[in-house]
Amino acid sequence: MKGTQVVLGHIGDAKVAALLVDGKLQDVLVEDVSRLPLGSILRAVVDRPVKGIGGVMLRLPNGIGFLKNAKGLAPGQTITVQTSGFAEAGKADPVNQRFIFKSRYAIITPDQPGLNVSRQIRSDDLRDDLTMLAKTAMEGSEMGLIIRSSAAHADVEEIADDIQAMRASAEAISAEAGLEPQVLLEGDDPHVQAWREWSDVTDVLTGDDDLEGSGALDQIEAAQGAWVPLGGGGMFVEQTRAMVTVDVNTGGDLSPAASLKVNLAAVQDLPRQLRLRGYSGQIAIDFAPMSKRDRKPIEVALRAALRSCPIATEFVGWTPLGHGELKRKRERAVLNDLLK
Template sequence: MNDIIPLPKDTPRPPETVLVNITPQETRVAVLQENKICELHIERNGGHGLVGNIYLGVVRRVLPGMQSAFVDIGLERAAFLHIVDIVEQRQNPEAAPRIEHVLFEGQTLLVQVIKDPINSKGARLSTQISLAGRFLVHLPQDEHIGISQRIDNEEERNNLRERLLALLPPAHGGGYIIRTNAENAGDAELAADIDYLGKLWHDINSRARTSPPETLLYRDLPLSLRVLRDMFHAGTTRDIFVDSTLNHTQMREFAGRYVSRAADKLHLYQGERPLFESYGVEHEIQNALKPRVNLNFGSYLMIEATEAMTTIDVNTGGFVGARNFDETIFKTNLEACHAIARELRLRNLGGMIIVDFIDMVQPAHREAVLREFAKALSLDRTRVTLNGFTSLGLVELTRKRTRENLAQILCEPCPACQGRGHLKTAQTVCYEIQREIVRENRRFDAKQFRVIASPQVIELFLDEESQSLAGLIDFIGKPVLLETDGHYPQEQYDIVLV
């Protein structure tokens, strides 16, 4: 197994501009670094993301063999709860309790969504509740005080821990994780977060005692406000532009209460062109749905996402370079590192990812590419684990998957190819039709056959395949009539027996 490559924690984050586009149907948030979009978040009014939501669930089925259970929380599909996400297991990992000793069918329990439903999979749950604030994450069932790994200065970590402990009320109950944003927070801001999260947990508990099963007890903030809570950073966020007057007012009120440093950077966009169009975001979104990503000087990436994994292939294309071939390959791979890291964030690709860099002969080049790749990946807000080169020269990494990727949100499988990504040729369909006519002729005593197909297939029958069609008619001794239907995709056809 390859060694895990540590991601640097001190990579300077480029200044970011955040664009918030709001319509009655959806909210879209784009994060730009160096005038290039690197993140896109979409929340539609008819389908809010579920991560962070807290429900009163009902255990419908316990599966001892899988050490998991299906829990009904009122969604179309039952949600999935694994033993590792049960609070008793997390608090006592060495005890390793069996799930059938912890849960039983019909049991009601408080659960939180940690992964949205993806494709045919239901949501993933945890019984360990966490409530996110601006600077802190509250763990009401735990006594642990943790600190974000991105804060790596030991003196700063100790200082934050001592400040938090001094601010906690005597009988506070529960634990906390100190978020990266807390580095620049004052005591008053931390105290406000503690008070807000404590009241929020009290309200959730009160509702749980009086609500029926399958009730939504808590929904996370809307995307427009999560921008301020989760994405704003006083040191790197340059500006936040919002194109809705109503939501700009709501965001300013929220900023005034919880994120005061964001207020001066929050602007109402009033340009003549639409916000996303003005910054070139619409064009970049269209490009993010294509498998090919063009780099400089003719080199490019090919990105293919499947349910099992995502593969990324780096190609030099027409790039020949100004020096020797090894330097050309090395330069292309270095550029690809940053492009790949950006595309992973923009497309929100998760799970297992395999990168096929162009083969490098020199070990020093391979090591330099891995270092550059780790540096580029360290800017990702989502957890990434990077492994070194395999024996086949591939780089493996995993990226935490919490919601659907961009293509799954914006697209659906092609009705013509059923998601295969390619179509049978018109000639292939012609030959399928002829074989089926021969089969049907043996089974039924029809007077004639009428073929209804796409314009491409009928045109081929009348032109290049006219001789084969004539041979078929002679063979079965019955006429074959052709009819075009412009609504038929290339692979669809019907044979009507008359």
């Protein structure tokens, strides 16, 4: 199948959204039925400070949370927070006090005033029109607004309705008061996330058998394994307790250029493979044997591939043993944990 498709369906009780480009799975969102969605806004109660880190432990309606860089908070105090990532098993969920309200065309920022239009919208006339729309929609409010790049091809009334809906939610949450932990607003499930983040895709499949018929289901199952074929070679992408490890192999290719070839293929596909599996944190890459002069093109290709990935990932550098190191934000649960 040529072109871009979004496939919405279920695996068991979990909602699933898959993004396919020319039949190849580029991204997959799977619902974690055991916890609140990422981006949920909660009323939390301060439990105790964590000395030496500058954070506090919080009592959440769904468990325990951790807030970094917390100043001036006293035990028993109630605050509003937003879930910002997924913790490893046995650890507190990370939360953020600077919460946002994000939709298809707009983002409301209650604690960051100002009206902004995405830099990806380059037309001066369109930017002027959207700025005027933002001023009108946010009149009388001190909250901030960001108009997203997806608004470039949207109807003005749709954008205005989206802003008003987000503003109403933000004002309602800001007016909430209480003394006990409470869910104030649940985050989006995978189907809503797909509508929000993949708004430029018009080919959307929602049939009961479309996950299987499109080939997405087979590719999701393949992503639950460690092996990734890359031409004649491949790589193993595996999670350990301490980190994610990537082992690149040339396979049966014994030509002089085999190592550089498979290493380049590996770094170009690695962000997608990490995204599909939900892997994050510290990542160590054991490349196929290569000389130090080949590190530069590998690093350039890796940085280029990471720029197009929606999950923030930093190339940290090279170890004395020649391993590449990455640091990736924990924005998703591990696929194997969701579908086991």
